[in-house]
Amino acid sequence: MELHLAKEFAQNPLAQRASEAVRKCVHCGFCNATCPTYQLLGDEADGPRGRIYLLKQMLESGQADERSRVHLDRCLLCRSCETTCPSGVPYGQLLEAGRNLQAEVLPRSKIQQAKCQVVSALLQQPQPLKTLVGAAQKLRPILPVSLRDQLPEKSLNLARPQQQYPRKMLLLKGCVQSVLAPQTNAATSRVLAKFGITMIEPDAGCCGALKLHTTGHEQGLNSIRRLIDGWWPMVEQGVEAIVFTASGCGVTIKDYGDLLAHDEQYAKKAQRISCLAKDLSQVVQVELRRDSSAIIAGESRRVAFHAPCTLQHGLKLPGVVPAILQQVGHTMVAVPDEHLCCGSAGTYSLFQKELSRKLKVDKQCNLVANAPDVIATANIGCQQHLKSGSKVPLVHWIELLEC
Numbered sequence: 527m528e529l530h531l532a533k534e535f536a537q538n539p540l541a542q543r544a545s546e547a548v549r550k551c552v553h554c555g556f557c558n559a560t561c562p563t564y565q566l567l568g569d570e571a572d573g574p575r576g577r578i579y580l581l582k583q584m585l586e587s588g589q590a591d592e593r594s595r596v597h598l599d600r601c602l603l604c605r606s607c608e609t610t611c612p613s614g615v616p617y618g619q620l621l622e623a624g625r626n627l628q629a630e631v632l633p634r635s636k637i638q639q640a641k642c643q644v645v646s647a648l649l650q651q652p653q654p655l656k657t658l659v660g661a662a663q664k665l666r667p668i669l670p671v672s673l674r675d676q677l678p679e680k681s682l683n684l685a686r687p688q689q690q691y692p693r694k695m696l697l698l699k700g701c702v703q704s705v706l707a708p709q710t711n712a713a714t715s716r717v718l719a720k721f722g723i724t725m726i727e728p729d730a731g732c733c734g735a736l737k738l739h740t741t742g743h744e745q746g747l748n749s750i751r752r753l754i755d756g757w758w759p760m761v762e763q764g765v766e767a768i769v770f771t772a773s774g775c776g777v778t779i780k781d782y783g784d785l786l787a788h789d790e791q792y793a794k795k796a797q798r799i800s801c802l803a804k805d806l807s808q809v810v811q812v813e814l815r816r817d818s819s820a821i822i823a824g825e826s827r828r829v830a831f832h833a834p835c836t837l838q839h840g841l842k843l844p845g846v847v848p849a850i851l852q853q854v855g856h857t858m859v860a861v862p863d864e865h866l867c868c869g870s871a872g873t874y875s876l877f878q879k880e881l882s883r884k885l886k887v888d889k890q891c892n893l894v895a896n897a898p899d900v901i902a903t904a905n906i907g908c909q910q911h912l913k914s915g916s917k918v919p920l921v922h923w924i925e926l927l928e929c
Contacts, residue, residue, distance in 0.1 A: 555575050577624075659677060810924075829857065
């Protein structure tokens with residue numbers, strides 16, 4: 527697609543990155559076939575191709591309007607279109623850059639900005655969220671079911687291995703997950719201990735995704751720099767890998783090298799972090815090849831796996847988790863339309879409630895279509911979103927590797 531960058535954007539690295547992505551598009555429309563919002567709304571402007579045209583207009587004119595913002599905001603950033611795109615358009619990077627450029631030429635209202643700041647502050651800092659969850663736990667009996675489902679269980683196995691092993695890996699603590707599902711990282715530490723790996727879980731901060739998606743590009747980059755600073759001493763000490771249990775965080779971490787490519791102080795460090803970063807499923811897959819007898823499921827269960835968009839489209843790891851679960855003794859059941867988004871999409875469920883609700887209902891119906899005993903997933907956002915109203919237990923898949 528031909529594009530002539532407006533003079534206002536000529537020296538802007540974000541605009542240059544976006545224009546390179548737009549030029550790869552051949553406007554074939556294959557992307558619309560797998561776009562959740564296009565499937566729901568049937569509007570060209572609510573599909574990837576239409577949104578790329580809107581971004582092209584902004585990049586060429588240096589201007590934007592509220593109509594284009596509505597359509598860009600409706601995008602889930604699920605990246606399903608990337609999986610089906612024959613031209614390799616990096617749509618996720620394009621839309622993130624486009625939204626930030628749009629905010630420069632057409633600032634959001636003060637009310638919208640304040641809402642984004644509040645959401646970011648609440649979700650990014652575990653302590654305020656912990657305080658809120660603690661208060662909600664006391665009111666649990668009188669809370670609506672939709673809110674009650676979001677709270678962590680009262681009795682959770684948070685035990686960590688006492689033995690230390692020579693092999694060391696870093697474990698991303700996470701923001702929301704550390705409060706609402708702390709059992710995930712605890713289970714990860716116990717499972718990887720069976721392979722002789724010690725997990726180090728420093729309180730280094732947020733991966734940056736929340737701020738990148740809510741309050742702006744530069745604030746997101748500052749969060750990334752702080753996390754890199756927190757991790758770097760342990761990276762220099764030679765940790766094998768940086769492991770993430772939430773695929774949503776993982777997509778952002780794997781992109782650090784590109785996000786900070788223009789930062790002289792952090793570019794090399796960011797690239798190193800991206801190279802070390804591995805989804806938990808990649809680590810377990812490799813370790814099971816080395817020692818397939820280390821983990822055997824105590825009870826074989828029928829499992830429906832919800833593959834988060836960030837896992838299958840962002841990280842390009844479709845099928846890895848189901849193969850692991852099957853290998854240790856579980857039975858996987860088919861999930862219709864498994865490539866479609868559940869509607870969580872980070873903060874999307876807070877800002878696009880109706881579209882998010884419709885996608886959640888469809889996904890829940892598909893997940894239980896073949897009568898599973900349990901539903902497993904690989905991302906805290908999807909886990910919390912789908913738990914609400916689910917009659918089938920929903921867990922992070924790593925919990926199913928324990929007897």
